[in-house]
Amino acid sequence: MYRARPGSDSGWGCHPRAELLNGRPAMLGFVIGPMVEALSGQGILQQLGLGALLHHG
Numbered sequence: 001m002y003r004a005r006p007g008s009d010s011g012w013g014c015h016p017r018a019e020l021l022n023g024r025p026a027m028l029g030f031v032i033g034p035m036v037e038a039l040s041g042q043g044i045l046q047q048l049g050l051g052a053l054l055h056h057g
Contacts, residue, residue, distance in 0.1 A: 037043055045051050 033044065036047070040047065043051075043054075045054055
């Protein structure tokens with residue numbers, strides 16, 4: 001986890017470095033997720049074995 005140096009005013013919170021570390025994997029997930037769904041023909045819940053949670057009716 002990222003922590004600023006002592007004496008720095010940038011402690012915890014929304015900082016450019018933290019946003020990059022979180023944003024990049026999120027962007028990959030938003031691109032890869034629909035691609036995998038399209039290729040497999042199954043949604044994420046079915047892929048995880050949680051398809052029974054979906055309401056069919």
